Amino acid sequence: MATAAKADEQTAVFNNVVCPFCATLCDDLTVHVRGNQVVKVNGCNLSKGVFMNAHTEWATPRVDGKRVDYDDAVDEAARILARSVNPLIFGLAATDVEAQKKCIELADLIGANLDNASSV
């Protein structure tokens, strides 16, 4: 019993969570989190996939397959883009509006092609 109660104390419950998977953008999920892992979520199979696997396979900062410091990865990215004559910036569909604005600012600075999944 004690363990169960303790486990419950450690579980944080988030209500009305928005599901960042498909463009239905359901805003009624209840997400149970323990130790920075989602242990329970309602919704559909796709939303379960997003939240239950969210703590797995995190990316790490890398250059040429080798683990590097975060700032070194950022510096290398900047060097590549500064050298490029015809860069492409693609994506944007699976992040928020604030990041999208930054992508546009960068595209403007380096004279890039900028596209999102609408064209595909």
Added chain:
Amino acid sequence: MVALQLGGAPAATLGEVKNRADLVIFWGSNPADSHPRHFTRYSGTAKGRFTRKGRKDRHIVVVDVRRTPSVKYADEFIQVDHGCDYEVLTAMRMIAGGKRPDRDEVGGVGVDTLANLVDRCKKARMGVLFFGQGITETRGKHQNSTAIYQFGKDMSRYSKFLTMPMRGHYNVVGSGNTMCWQTGYPFAVNFGRGYPQFNPGEFSVVDLLSRKEPDAALIVAAEPMDHLPYTAASHLEDIPTIVLDPRETLTTKIARVVIPVKHAGVSVEGSAYRMDHVPIRMQAPLKSPWPKDDAPLDAIIRKIKQIRIEQAGKTDGN
């Protein structure tokens, strides 16, 4: 998107659909697999102000080239021959205009079936046609969507009738909206001349990569190695590609530089646009050790400016 620019479309929120729609058509879209809760929350079983009996108050039609898992939730299934959506839509517009095609069948569908569907659309209190990749990514592409929007316009003369794309990625609508509001164009923009130019086919990702034009790429929150045709995506393996993503993907595997970031809607708050263009603020139930993607983007912008100043200094010195 191009289709929308050509024709325009009446809009409404999914809330309106839930409260009013008594005719729902899914064309080239399989929500049972791709948008599983769309049906229960808005378009199928949802009970609303004028749809109190939920599912019973709606007639649901699935139009597709194959019997998808969504068909079992529908009242009617219309099977169209592969690649014939445009023909079928054109025949429907013709019927709506009071003319009958000079044959019994168009694109594998009986003309009587189409006439019935057109009649239902005209008589609907509110009809909604949701269309998916079966329309936008098959033969005809944006011409198919144009035909859908035009059919929707035709129907607006008789009933309240909407057409809405079933967008995939959760914030693909936001990416179009943000680009529109910042550059004037929704996608396929090029800044090479110092101002935004719009030209799908020239500046769209699949075309650019297939012609092997970009000499470097920055991929933000997308999976081109998985989602684009391989003939296009493979060019990313030949040029320096930078990827910003919370998780390892097929694209991080081939990238020259990988920059991990927080996951919007999972480990950081942020705004996204639902498929009906309603902006929604996302929560962040988890924590991530990495910064949010604006931070490395900002750092890259500052660093590039610094590199340029240094280069300008060197040229002056010579």
